[in-house]
Amino acid sequence: MTAIDDLPPLREVIRRHALSPRKSLGQNFLLDLNLTARIARAGGPLAGVTVIEIGPGPGGLTRALLAANAARVIAVERDARAVAALAEIAARYPDRLRVIAGDALEFDARTHLGDVAPGPVRVIANLPYNIATALLVRWLSVEPWPPWYDQLVLMFQREVAERIVARPGTKSFGRLSVLAGWRTEAKILFDVSATAFVPPPKVTSSVVRLVPRAAPLACDRGVLEDVTEAAFGQRRKMLRQSLRTLGRDPRPLLAAAGIAETARAEDIPVEGFVMLARQLAAARDAS
Ligand code: SAM
Secondary structure (H helix, E strand, O other): OOOOOOOOOHHHHHHHOOOOOOHHHOOOEEOOHHHHHHHHHHOOOOEOOEEEEEOOOOOHHHHHHHHOOEOEEEEEEOOHHHHHHHHHHHHHOOOOEEEEEOOHHHOOHHHHOOOOOOOOEEEEEEOOOOOHHHHHHHHHOOOOOOOOOOEEEEEEEHHHHHHHHOOOOOOOOOHHHHHHHHHEEEEEEEEEOHHHEEOOOOOOEEEEEEEEOOOOOOOOHHHHHHHHHHHHHOOOOEHHHHHHHHOOOHHHHHHHHOOOOOOEHHHOOHHHHHHHHHHHHHHHHHO
């Protein structure tokens, strides 16, 4: 692929800023311009879109997003060496790249959107794997719903991607699948070989797109999480047993939700968990 911009090659950026990858920061960089362009394209047309990028590192994906016409990129990076490297990109794209130096787990995008022009907000990122699930759970737990973003396009380890999109009756189906399936439509778009990264991680990665549902089945998120925590905490046990950790007899709840007492967590579809959460909320209110 020919250069997408007139900035220095990423390898030179890494060398000049002594950006040798650190495992503790989940640093596996993408230097292949075809791949960063493909991830940017997976986010759909970006004209008029504000992109939130977590962990831009040396800026390969950031540059692809800007070259793909994102109106602006707000990028959160914890590594001061990378923050310095990103200043060059910010200078090349005046007013379109804002770099926030800090921890993505403490970052609330909404506090940075007040002064940006109206338009869709999208999260597109090659996430640090050590905090990827925690970040996703935060984005899926946003209140009120629908959230401030219109899509999440995120790179995960393949095994985590499979848990996000898993269907009932499969071994990957768990708490994350229920939360993601309840609030979004999630899809694995493509896999990325470990050899595409510097340094290569031990596992294959996948890019996942999650599109928020406008109106998920109504239930209280906290109560739904209580139910899935109890059910999947002992996933091989029958629900009449595993749900005892909720502190009340689960049998009337299961009966009212139309679920067999002998069923196991991994066999219950999202709608079943929602029904259970509604019954539990009602029982709590009544006691
Ligand atoms: N986006 C770059 C790419 O694709 O080449 C780098 C991706 S690398 C997998 C993850 C990036 O997240 C690193 O740049 C790392 O420094 C950054 N990072 C790690 N933990 C972070 C945190 N808590 N908050 C913000 N950034 C973090």
